[in-house]
Amino acid sequence: MPLIHDTPATLPGAEHAADAAICIHDLTVAYDGRPVLWDIDLDFPRGSICGIVGPNGAGKSTLLKAILGQVATTSGRVLVHGASFDAQRRLVAYVPQRESVDWEFPVRAVDVVAMGAYPRIGWFRGVSRAVIEEARSVLDRVGLADLAMRQIGRLSGGQQQRVFLARALMQRAQVYLLDEPLASVDASTEQVILGVLGELRHEGRTIIAVHHDLATAAQSFDWCVLLNLRVIASGPTATTLTEANVARTYGGRLTILSEAAEALRQAASRGSA
Amino acid sequence: MIDWTTQVVVVTVSLLGAAAGAAGTFVLLRRRALLGDVMSHAALPGVALAFIVGTGIGMGRSLPALAIGAAATALAGAWSVSWIRRQTRLRDDAAMAIVLGCFYGLGVALLGIVQSMPQGQQAGLTHLLLGHVASMTRVDLWSVLLGATVVLLFVVALFKEWRLLCFDEAFTRSIGRPATRLDALLMATLGVVIVVGMQAAGLLVVVALLITPAAAARACTVRAGWMVAIAAAIGAASGAGGALLSSSAPDLPAGALCVLVACAAFGIALCVGPAEGVLWRGLRRWRLEARVRREHLLRAMWELSAPSAGPARDRQALLARTPVSVASLLQRRTWSGPRLQALIRREVRMGNMRWGGAHDRVSLTPPGAAEARSVERIHRLWEEYLTRRADIAPSHVDRDADVIEHVLGPELVAQLERDLDRRGGGALA
Numbered sequence: 001m002p003l004i005h006d007t008p009a010t011l012p013g014a015e016h017a018a019d020a021a022i023c024i025h026d027l028t029v030a031y032d033g034r035p036v037l038w039d040i041d042l043d044f045p046r047g048s049i050c051g052i053v054g055p056n057g058a059g060k061s062t063l064l065k066a067i068l069g070q071v072a073t074t075s076g077r078v079l080v081h082g083a084s085f086d087a088q089r090r091l092v093a094y095v096p097q098r099e100s101v102d103w104e105f106p107v108r109a110v111d112v113v114a115m116g117a118y119p120r121i122g123w124f125r126g127v128s129r130a131v132i133e134e135a136r137s138v139l140d141r142v143g144l145a146d147l148a149m150r151q152i153g154r155l156s157g158g159q160q161q162r163v164f165l166a167r168a169l170m171q172r173a174q175v176y177l178l179d180e181p182l183a184s185v186d187a188s189t190e191q192v193i194l195g196v197l198g199e200l201r202h203e204g205r206t207i208i209a210v211h212h213d214l215a216t217a218a219q220s221f222d223w224c225v226l227l228n229l230r231v232i233a234s235g236p237t238a239t240t241l242t243e244a245n246v247a248r249t250y251g252g253r254l255t256i257l258s259e260a261a262e263a264l265r266q267a268a269s270r271g272s273a
Numbered sequence: 274m275i276d277w278t279t280q281v282v283v284v285t286v287s288l289l290g291a292a293a294g295a296a297g298t299f300v301l302l303r304r305r306a307l308l309g310d311v312m313s314h315a316a317l318p319g320v321a322l323a324f325i326v327g328t329g330i331g332m333g334r335s336l337p338a339l340a341i342g343a344a345a346t347a348l349a350g351a352w353s354v355s356w357i358r359r360q361t362r363l364r365d366d367a368a369m370a371i372v373l374g375c376f377y378g379l380g381v382a383l384l385g386i387v388q389s390m391p392q393g394q395q396a397g398l399t400h401l402l403l404g405h406v407a408s409m410t411r412v413d414l415w416s417v418l419l420g421a422t423v424v425l426l427f428v429v430a431l432f433k434e435w436r437l438l439c440f441d442e443a444f445t446r447s448i449g450r451p452a453t454r455l456d457a458l459l460m461a462t463l464g465v466v467i468v469v470g471m472q473a474a475g476l477l478v479v480v481a482l483l484i485t486p487a488a489a490a491r492a493c494t495v496r497a498g499w500m501v502a503i504a505a506a507i508g509a510a511s512g513a514g515g516a517l518l519s520s521s522a523p524d525l526p527a528g529a530l531c532v533l534v535a536c537a538a539f540g541i542a543l544c545v546g547p548a549e550g551v552l553w554r555g556l557r558r559w560r561l562e563a564r565v566r567r568e569h570l571l572r573a574m575w576e577l578s579a580p581s582a583g584p585a586r587d588r589q590a591l592l593a594r595t596p597v598s599v600a601s602l603l604q605r606r607t608w609s610g611p612r613l614q615a616l617i618r619r620e621v622r623m624g625n626m627r628w629g630g631a632h633d634r635v636s637l638t639p640p641g642a643a644e645a646r647s648v649e650r651i652h653r654l655w656e657e658y659l660t661r662r663a664d665i666a667p668s669h670v671d672r673d674a675d676v677i678e679h680v681l682g683p684e685l686v687a688q689l690e691r692d693l694d695r696r697g698g699g700a701l702a
Binding site: 065068070086089092094096100101102105106107108111112115118119121123124125126127151167171187188 | 434436437440444450685
């Protein structure tokens with residue numbers, strides 16, 4: 001499977017697009033005329049744990065929102081399991097950043113988790129006891145069984161992150177999009193989250209997570225996307241998360257300068273030889 | 274016995290209060306508490322305009338026309354707020370202040386024109402501002418009955434979706450629920466409450482009954498469903514209470530009394546509300562402070578009365594016999610003499626400490642020593658944990674000493690203890 005489509009010649013065919021969990025082609029997003037994502041061509045393979053890594057402001061969260069159709073795109077298209085997101089919405093679960101909601105909101109942990117079942121419940125119907133029971137068992141899976149009835153504001157930050165993950169599990173999706181799931185969580189939460197993500201992959205589901213911590217990326221993901229406005233590199237972690245690629249992602253300008261210096265040095269040594 | 278007019282008024286205003294409380298809960302949860310103010314002030318020019326146009330074409334004071342006018346400008350006000358927010362760098366509060374001022378000014382100007390018209394004196398449009406609860410008519414009763422029924426039906430039917438929207442809009446969109454339309458429906462429901470409420474009871478009452486009962490309900494519960502029910506109940510009780518009070522004291526306007534009852538309910542809920550009541554919060558903080566002070570005392574005793582060497586079990590036995598002077602305890606921490614005396618007296622009563630000599634020395638009893646050791650151990654474990662994982666934001670650690678195993682898990686605690694032993698030379702083990 002091609003990792004990056006550098007040229008239109010490698011345009012994915014329809015059968016290929018159906019192969020990838022998510023296939024992004026020619027995506028550009030701009031806020032106020034300033035591009036935030038530029039010419040993104042990406043395939044996320046099914047059944048993998050993919051990390052989107054890049055510096056602050058690289059457009060990582062925007063990429064997730066573009067997949068979810070929550071930002072206006074200037075150009076490009078996104079396919080989920082070979083069809084548009086709107087058609088495949090039920091296949092996708094989204095875990096926003098923890099800071100995106102007000103945790104003083106008057107709901108219990110189990111109510112938040114049950115929200116993941118709303119597409120199944122439909123309009124004008126209450127949350128049944130069966131759904132609440134299912135939500136409790138999902139909370140058990142993330143190690144929060146005894147906190148199910150607690151108001152969400154009285155949970156620790158890591159526990160709140162686990163509640164969000166449990167809500168996504170409740171959606172029974174095929175593709176999980178997570179925005180910074182491991183940002184400042186405690187050690188046991190990190191273990192639980194990585195454990196659950198591993199289980200999901202084992203079941204053949206796809207996980208795509210925005211990740212801030214370069215140091216832990218290698219052991220957490222088997223597929224990596226290095227992003228900084230454009231896709232710097234994408235592919236299996238072992239071959240993608242290289243020092244050179246990381247340097248190009250995090251210190252673009254510096255690298256260009258040092259490449260120029262290297263070229264000058266080589267030219268000079270050739271000249272003297 | 275309550276006369277018929279009063280009965281009508283009581284029923285109408287309490288229905289209005291219930292609808293306002295229920296709808297207001299979502300407005301509050303959506304953090305748009307001021308939007309009710311904006312919309313009700315923005316309804317004024319619509320009413321005045323509808324009257325002027327209605328009189329011009331010979332319809333006179335037509336209730337449906339006034340209602341349509343009010344609803345139109347109220348929604349225009351709400352829409353203006355969101356337009357200003359989207360198109361400029363101004364925030365919500367500024368946008369609301371601007372829109373409220375503009376529409377209210379326009380409304381007052383148009384009311385002035387109405388007053389100068391020959392039919393204007395009898396129109397009773399000034400009642401829209403301060404209300405005319407006591408002189409409510411049967412038409413008002415029916416319009417409120419209809420409006421409140423519609424509002425309560427919407428609240429029941431859309432509770433699940435509105436709660437979702439208020440809690441997490443991005444997630445609402447991601448599962449394909451039409452967030453924008455749900456929001457518009459919520460605003461429309463708010464508009465219904467405002468239009469029928471303003472005609473029946475006046476602007477002041479509507480604004481107060483929208484947010485105050487909802488805020489009171491928040492102090493009583495941590496569940497949105499209960500919050501809606503409690504807010505509706507408080508709204509109804511405020512309406513009924515105000516109307517009844519004013520029937521026994523006719524000099525006092527009923528509208529103002531409704532508002533005052535709602536405010537009183539809010540005050541009571543704020544103090545003793547089971548979920549967020551100030552009283553319970555204060556009590557919790559006081560208990561925490563008491564526990565921290567007590568742990569400080571036990572740890573100070575442990576540190577001062579122990580010899581530095583020897584196996585811990587022997588130390589504990591020894592501790593029971595090593596007295597510590599109160600003066601040295603006093604220097605150990607920033608506590609006042611009387612406070613320290615009180616703390617010691619309490620531990621003596623509990624059998625954890627005992628006086629020695631002329632009450633100038635104290636020592637730990639064996640159970641006290643055991644407890645002091647456990648307090649010190651937990652404190653050291655937390656310290657160890659926090660120094661090792663300094664990257665963790667403090668809010669992520671529920672620093673409740675009693676449940677360290679719950680929070681960190683038994684394996685991590687065992688690991689921390691091993692580390693402590695290795696470095697601390699068995700001081701605690």
